[in-house]
Amino acid sequence: MKSGIILCGGQSRRMGRDKGSLIIKDKPMIKYILSTLNNEIDEAIIVLNDSERIDRYMEFINPDDYSYSVKFIEDKIKNKGPISGILTGLENISSQYAIVFPCDSPNVRKNTIRTLFNEITGDYQAIVPYHNPENKLKTSEPLHSIYSKNIIPIINDLILKDSLHIKGIIEKIETKFVLIDNKKILKKEFENLNRPEDLKIFD
Secondary structure (H helix, E strand, O other): OOEEEEEEOOOOOOOOOOOOOOEEOOEEOHHHHHHHOOOOOOEEEEEEOOHHHHHHHHHHOOHHHOOOEEEEEEOOOOOOOHHHHHHHHHHHOOOOEEEEEEOOOOOOOHHHHHHHHHOOOOOOOEEEEEOOOOOOOOOEOHHHOEEEHHHHHHHHHHHHOOOOOOHHHHHHOOEEEEEOOOOOOOHHHHOOOOOHHHHHHOO
16 A cells, blocks of 8 residues: 655745645646546545645545545644654554655656655665765755655654754665656656746746
8 A cells, every 4th residue: 555645734935825725727736746646646645734724625625536545634733844744644644655745846747656666675764865976865855755654753753852854854764765867757846836936847
């Protein structure tokens, strides 16, 4: 079984409006990720920061449109950034591993999802793409990665210490780094939409 976690708990301050529900071309931005996940996973956990946003997303996301089950979950710990969203998602998946994506990366491709899942072997607790072999950690993409449920205690400990940087997780666990080679995995997939002017990158 394969799971996905979609992080939609951000404040979207730079964009000035909620990003996941922002209409890009003809549909809300989050739907690009959800469509790409079709036939690649068995369940998706959509993590949102409050019940009002959950209600809003349930109005335009129909779980019947997808090949996998969809759950809307409220962020367990508020105002702690994406590390809390990953924790919330991992606590609610039915499988051992989940691939994590932010809702504002509409260029992700199916091939990248398959490539990362195929890298799960042995005792690895995370599969993390990176850009530069000279500094894997610094150039890694921890919000486009796969994590194991068994890192939940580590994330809880980091949050208790108010150590909220995502790369702090992958420093502490058994991580397999996968090069973003612009062949199997394209650099453009990691472009995210933070500001109104960023909308031009989506093609």
